[in-house]
Each structure stands twice: as C-alpha cells, then as structure tokens.
Amino acid sequence: MPADSTGPSVAVVGAGLRGSAYAARVPASGRGRVVAVAEPDPVRRERFAAEHGIPPERAFPGWRELVAAGAREASGRLADGVIIATQDAEHAEPAVLLAGQGYHILLEKPMATTEADAERVVAAVERAGTMLAVCHVLRYTPYTRLIRRLIGEGRIGTPISVQHLEPVGWWHHAHSYVRGNWRREDESGPMLMTKSVHDVDWLVHVMGELPSRVSSFGRLSHLRPENRPDGAADRCLDCPLEPGCAYSAKRLYLSCLGDPEREGWPLGAVTHDATEAGVLAALREGPYGRCVYACDNDVVDHQVVNMEFPSGATGTFTVTAFSPYAQRQTRIFGSAGCLEGDGVRISLRDFVTGELETFDTGSEHEAPDGRHDAADAALADAFVEALATGDPSPLSSDGRQSLDSHRVVWAAEHARRAGTVVDIASPPGGPARAVDTPARAAGGGSPHPPAKGTRR
Incomplete structure (x- = not known):
C-alpha cells in the first residue's frame, strides 16, 4: 500500500x-x-x-x-x-x-x-x-498478548515463579558480541543491557510488577585468549584449525551468499559486496575475520539474573552464547497451573483437571530462527498510529516505564560485579509507579489480589 x-x-x-x-x-x-x-x-x-x-x-x-x-x-x-x-x-x-x-x-x-x-x-x-517509545519489540507480539491474557484470566492462578531463557546462538554471539559492535562495554555497554534489556522489560510486562531485589552471576568464560587452541592463527583465513572450529568466520559468512535474508544480516554488517571475493576481502581486512580467541571483547558470554518481586514471586533469566540461535523459552509456574512457551507456541497445564491445553500464535510472531520481523512491524505500526492520532495508547510503554526496566538491568549488573543482592531503589521523587497487571490489560479485575503490604 x-x-x-x-x-x-x-x-x-x-x-x-x-x-x-x-x-x-x-x-x-x-x-x-x-x-x-x-x-x-x-x-x-x-x-x-x-x-x-x-x-x-x-x-x-x-x-x-x-x-x-x-x-x-x-x-x-x-x-x-x-x-x-x-x-x-x-x-x-x-x-x-x-x-x-x-x-x-x-x-x-x-x-x-x-x-x-x-x-x-x-x-x-x-x-x-x-511521545517516547523504546523498541521493546517483545511486548508487541501475539504470543505476549496471549500469555498476559491467560495470566489475567487466572488460568494458572497466582504466578509464583518464572524461568526465562534467551539462547543467543554460538555464531550470533561471535558475530555481534566477540567480533562485532557490542563486544566491549566501554563502546556500548554490558551484554545484559545491549542484548537483553527487552527480555527484562518483557518479564516486568508479563509478571505485572517490577522486581524489588536482584542478584546476578556471569562472566566471559570461554571466548578469551587463554582458551585459544594451540596453532590457531589470528585470522580464520590463515588458520589451519578453521575447518574444525565452531566459530569459523569463513564458514559463517560464505554460507550467507545466495540467501537474500542472510546477505542482509549478518553479512550486511561485514561487507556491502555480497560476492565470494567481497566476503574474503572483508575477512582479510576487517574485524569480522578475527579469531574469536584473539579479539578485544570483554562482555560476558553467559549470565543469570535472579529476581524477587514485591508480591513474593521469584524469577530467573538466563542469557547464553552456547546454544542454537533460537526462540526465547519461558516457563511460568502458578498456584493453579503452569505454562511453557517458545515464542510461538504455549502449553498450559491445569492443576484441577490435569489437562494440557496448547495454543499456537502462528508464524506472524517470529520466524523459526528467532527473528522478530512481525513484532518490528507491529511496533512501527503502533508508532505511526500514535503519530497520526496524537494518542500514545497504541504504544505499550512510555519513557518512564522503559527507564524502570533499564534500572533493573543496571541493578543486576551492580549485583554481578559486587557479588551482592541489590534492593532496587525507587525512582527519584517518590515510590515506583505501579506497573499495569495482565489482568488490567485484559480488561478485568485481578483474579488474585496482591499479598498484603505489596504493590502490584
């Protein structure tokens, strides 16, 4: 159109x-x-x-x-x-x-x-x-809307705990966080922020409340100079070990040729010349041809964040390089049921009937390899709608809500570095604002009131 x-x-x-x-x-x-x-x-x-x-x-x-x-x-x-x-x-x-x-x-x-x-x-x-909308694209998927609706309808009772996994993918991590633009904290930020702030934001959005305490563990464990194999060269094109290396730049980027989507990404970050000669020249001269054990990266390659919410619910978030490049995976455990999802499909176990119900939000959310093209489109549509009408309601979050989610990440990073548990302070000027609950977003009252003395 x-x-x-x-x-x-x-x-x-x-x-x-x-x-x-x-x-x-x-x-x-x-x-x-x-x-x-x-x-x-x-x-x-x-x-x-x-x-x-x-x-x-x-x-x-x-x-x-x-x-x-x-x-x-x-x-x-x-x-x-x-x-x-x-x-x-x-x-x-x-x-x-x-x-x-x-x-x-x-x-x-x-x-x-x-x-x-x-x-x-x-x-x-x-x-x-x-108006300000930060690109928390995970909020804009049919999958997310369905999870919030199921929780809001009381289908799993009171949410008690959540596990969320972001499997970055070994080659994706090497591309972006070892050889690429997000490899160094002093040039971009910690990986938990640059890669996963919208996962933390998604957990806040789905659970309906900000964490009150966080701890975190993680480090750069493997992709570092001391783990460099004997005989490895500084560049993949010169390396006798390249054919058997999981992180071969030559294998990764040459395999993109002929695939228009992969020529756009990840190859588009490496070279504008989508030919074999162009790729080899870029790997010979540019940062993407370096050995992953001989780069200047310092961001973590795995991390876990532990969260306690004001309601008493708990959560864990794990991000890891050492996985396939795949959909995020989530389990939410409630007092009357539990659900498990992979970004497209959701299975829900009812503790009363014992029945397992499955839902499929279809291909409109993400491609099987984990890309979120449709969510990007939904976010852009919401922004244009807000511009056209002057009404910010199509946007799922505003600047203050995004700042709250970012603060959780900064608190987790402080906890990781200091080896402590961090109480998340209220924003300057007063207590943290209540986050909209899934029940309210679904149009009804909460099916499970918060525990006495807590804020939802």
Missing part, C-alpha cells in the same frame, strides 16, 4: 538493519512517509534515500546535520517523528536534542548506556511534551 502523502512524516537517524526495518514499515502501513535520513555510511545512506525517495538535501551524513537542518525550518523540525537507531553510545544525545525540537521519538534499545543519560532522555521528552 502506498504511503499517505498527508499522513505523519518520519525522519530516520541510523539506517542500519534496525532503522531500515522500522522505516520500511512506515510507508508499508499506508499511513506515513519517511522524509529524511541521517546515516554516516554513504552506501547505506544512498540506498535508503533511493528506497524512500528522499532528496539529497534531506539525506545527511549524521544526526547533527539533521538537527541543524530542522532548526532552520519554521516548525523547528523536518518531520513529526523520528526513529533513532544509531549505535548505543549515540542514543542519548540525539534523543535529547530531537525531543527539544518537538519530535516524537521511537528509540532503539537500550535507551542509553548510562542511567544518567537515560534520565536525561526521559526528562527531555517530558519537558517537550512529546
């Missing part, structure tokens, strides 16, 4: 994989249009501008130029909304300045790399009176 030329306009800051995916949905929805882009990579910038019909004077090499161009407009901005999908360390500054110009913002997670910067973003949006 063609974009509505009178609908809301959107600028995009960062035309990589995430920014391009959200932007593609804006005109595809039939309600919005993309009118400007800021992207430092000239190849990506030109491709993006051509795809969206953006004139050269609205295709900028960086977000600062886009901000400056907006300041010259009578309205003070180039568009109604902006999608910010830069590298993590460049989320906060453009978000603060663009909020000040009156843009409504769709901001890729994490919202910032420090708590102080995240607070600055939220404060800037609140001063401007604009």
